[in-house]
Amino acid sequence: MINHSKRLAPLSTGIFNQLLQYKQEQLDLGVDIIDLSIGSPDLKPPTFVTNTLSTSALNTDLYGYAINSTLEFKEAVTHYYNRKFNVTLKGAEVLQLMGSQDGLAHLALAYLDPGDIVIVPDPGYPIYSASVHVAGGKLYHMPLVEEADYLPSLEQIPEEVCKKAKMLIISYPGNPIPAVASEDFFKSLIEFGKKHEILIIHDFAYCELLYDGRRPLSILSIPESRDIAIEFNSLSKSFNIAGSRIGYLVGNANLLSPLAILKSHFDYGVFLPIQIAATKALNEGDQFLEDQRKTYEKRRNTFVESLSNEGWQVKIPAGGMFIWAKIPDGYTSFEFTLKAIENGVVVTPGDAFGTHGEGYIRIALVESDEQLRKAAKRLSSIY
Ligand SMILES: Cc1ncc(COP(=O)(O)O)c(C=O)c1O
Incomplete structure (x- = not known):
């Protein structure tokens, strides 16, 4: 057998694959899932950018x-x-x-x-x-x-x-x-x-x-x-x-x-x-960026407010695309994440980002206000 290099040894195959597998198992059981685990934007690029890309892509001089x-x-x-x-x-x-x-x-x-x-x-x-x-x-x-x-x-x-x-x-x-x-x-x-x-x-x-x-x-x-x-x-x-x-x-x-x-x-x-x-x-893109910032700000407010209404104490973030939330006592981050998936929300356990992330989960604001409200309710039901 040909072994991979030793420098690869510390690199794990990644938490996201594990989460994906567990998510699939729950989907197969008929659970409705809101996936807030990956920080890939759900919002669309500006039309003027996609139009420019598609027009340029038709120019065969640009393929070198x-x-x-x-x-x-x-x-x-x-x-x-x-x-x-x-x-x-x-x-x-x-x-x-x-x-x-x-x-x-x-x-x-x-x-x-x-x-x-x-x-x-x-x-x-x-x-x-x-x-x-x-x-x-x-x-x-x-x-x-x-x-x-x-x-x-x-x-x-x-x-x-x-x-x-x-x-x-x-x-x-x-x-x-x-x-x-x-x-x-x-x-x-x-x-x-x-x-x-x-x-x-x-x-x-x-x-x-x-x-x-x-x-x-x-x-x-x-x-x-x-x-x-x-x-x-x-x-x-x-x-x-x-x-x-x-x-x-x-x-x-x-x-x-x-x-x-x-x-x-x-x-x-x-x-x-x-x-x-x-x-x-x-x-x-300045106007687009300003409008988008407002969209994320609203999502942040909606989600944090919904969690707070359900009794969570979550620090309102000053920026970024994520909510970093402390989980209730009695769970590790990974255990809580599995519970969250069973309840229909995929989040990322905090320890996936280092040992000091234990006790937290990361929630990506990559769904509409309505879905985020629903997700907050589902997460709170685990409490
Ligand atoms: C903090 C941070 N830096 C860098 C990246 C990589 O972004 P990209 O390679 O798409 O520019 C990401 C992507 O999620 C990120 O979260």
Whole structure:
């Protein structure tokens, strides 16, 4: 038998397959299921984007290897960053990706030598850790806890770890934690990164989902951040085009270059019609983004209010696409999740994102208000 590489050993086949199987069993038993487990948007992309994509897809000149980003896409990103986050970028400070996952998956390979440490949030989005395993690095988990508003305590990271760490990854609003970072926190993070020469990576995939009048905060808007920080961004959640793969990394060109070199060997770029449609989305999508933000805000309010009416105490998130809810005593996250599926709602157990996620579930706001109301009732019946 030919064995797979040892670096794959820490990668499990994934909780989502297990949930899918259990969901199917319940469906076979006739249970009506509302699936709030996966963060794939149910909302549709803007028509002007799908029209551009379909028209471009008919142009047979656009089927060659793209290799690089078009100039127009880079310009669209620079204008978008300027308009939205008051951040000035040059074209060379934008690296196009086949979705931000592409960059998050490969960055560790571009930066790590065996044994280098990467500091990741716990709970955190799984690719942060998986990419480090594959690259032969080591992980240090920063707990994100409710009492500290889900901001990590940088002072508690041991000096030994700081010395060996090469990168630190965070995400606000994140997945599964829908909290937002304060400007002061970002400032201390930049200071920390500079002091210890640790590359600070901010995953800003949910930058368009901030509620109650809050403004999204790009880490690149923090003074001196360019020396040490880079930021991933994505069109997947903003424009509901998660399947048409495109995203980008922004920051100092020198910091982007290791990943650019690696990618020049690994892939041949994003399909040009997708680049053209994404350019249009970034240039002309502001009204769409505003309307969509209101839709998610309403969903958040509906769901949290419905849960609260049923006696749950759920913290109302400041942003993002998820509700991070503490489960009742007497269950593990996984046990509660199985119970939830039996009651007709698929959620994700918090420990799928790290040990500090135990005691919580993640609920994705990917259904209509009416379905969310129904889901809240079903979850509450488990209490
Ligand atoms: C926090 C976070 N970052 C990055 C991604 C990857 O997004 P994409 O590769 O579609 O840009 C996701 C997708 O769910 C996510 O939740």
